[in-house]
Amino acid sequence: MDEVLFQRMQELCKSAGFTKKGKAFFRVLGDGVLQVIKCRYERAFRADLVCIGLQSMYAPLQPKAFTATGCTVSYPIAICYHSNGFPTLFAPSMEEQLDMLKNGVIPWLGTIDTQKKLVTAISKLDGRWNDSAKIGPFLACGEHNHAKKVIKEIIGAHSYAMVRSTRPRDASVEDMVAKVRKENPPYYGIIEIIDMGEAAIAAYLQANYEANMCYAKFCQRKKNEPMFGVKDGT
Numbered sequence: 729m730d731e732v733l734f735q736r737m738q739e740l741c742k743s744a745g746f747t748k749k750g751k752a753f754f755r756v757l758g759d760g761v762l763q764v765i766k767c768r769y770e771r772a773f774r775a776d777l778v779c780i781g782l783q784s785m786y787a788p789l790q791p792k793a794f795t796a797t798g799c800t801v802s803y804p805i806a807i808c809y810h811s812n813g814f815p816t817l818f819a820p821s822m823e824e825q826l827d828m829l830k831n832g833v834i835p836w837l838g839t840i841d842t843q844k845k846l847v848t849a850i851s852k853l854d855g856r857w858n859d860s861a862k863i864g865p866f867l868a869c870g871e872h873n874h875a876k877k878v879i880k881e882i883i884g885a886h887s888y889a890m891v892r893s894t895r896p897r898d899a900s901v902e903d904m905v906a907k908v909r910k911e912n913p914p915y916y917g918i919i920e921i922i923d924m925g926e927a928a929i930a931a932y933l934q935a936n937y938e939a940n941m942c943y944a945k946f947c948q949r950k951k952n953e954p955m956f957g958v959k960d961g962t
Contacts, residue, residue: 729767729776733822737778740826741765744834747947750796754947758841760785760868760937762793762944765829766801773819777804778829782850784843785940786933787864788909794943802861803853805833843868857881863918868933872922879915901928905935 729737738748746753752766764781779801783789792798805828806820820828840849847865854861858881866875896903904924908917909932921932941948 729822733826734767736826737765737767737829740830740834744838749794749946752796752799752801754794754799754944756785756941756944756948757838759843760940761840761842761846762789762940763837763840764799764801766796766799767822768801770804770819775819776822777806777819778822778825779804780808780833780837782840782846782853783861784846784864784868785944786843786868786936787861787940788914788936789940789943791943794946800861805829807853808833808836847871858885864933864936867918867922867929872929876919876922879919882913883915901931904928905932908932909935909939 734751738753741748741753744755746755746763746765752764755763757763762781762783762785764783765778766781767776767778769775770777780803781799781801782803783793783800790798793800804819805825808828840846843865847862847869850859850861850865857878859878860882862878863875866872866878896907899907901924904917904921905928908914908921911917918932921928
């Protein structure tokens with residue numbers, strides 16, 4: 729992307745409340761919805777594509793998720809703008825993509841301000857169950873069985889890489905949350921957290937939220953209070 733077009737992209741993002749960091753733009757909306765916009769080169773199309781990332785601040789994100797080089801931007805905006813994917817076999821021009829960003833994608837992103845709306849949006853963009861981005865928002869809006877299903881689908885797809893964790897006998901909620909947050913990957917541990925009940929789930933979500941809000945200080949417009957158990961999407 730040339731400097732003139734990047735400047736236009738920067739103006740669009742800034743006017744919508746995004747903060748520039750490197751070549752990416754970040755903001756946190758509502759009850760903890762992290763949104764990222766970034767242009768990246770896609771070999772399949774031999775072109776630069778403007779992409780978005782959607783993450784829950786209740787998920788165990790890493791500091792790199794809040795950097796231009798380490799952030800996750802999984803969805804080209806042409807897919808968000810056109811429900812059937814790219815309108816042609818070729819990537820839209822950058823001017824067309826920026827028009828999509830202005831007229832459709834940024835307004836749509838502005839409506840995604842709760843965990844319920846977040847997981848609905850992610851599911852629309854990627855219908856697969858084995859998508860780790862869905863675990864955090866499912867837990868935060870009380871859909872614990874759905875979170876378990878996502879985890880089990882991930883484990884089923886990547887079982888060769890998983891090492892089952894075991895909960896120490898008489899482990900406290902605090903000890904278990906600390907243990908799971910250190911695991912990589914943490915999937916079995918999250919299932920154990922869920923099985924421990926509401927108090928453990930709330931503590932796990934709280935720990936993730938507080939860590940992520942520290943990483944995201946640079947893009948916070950106002951204080952966001954934790955909101956567990958958001959079920960109605962309001």
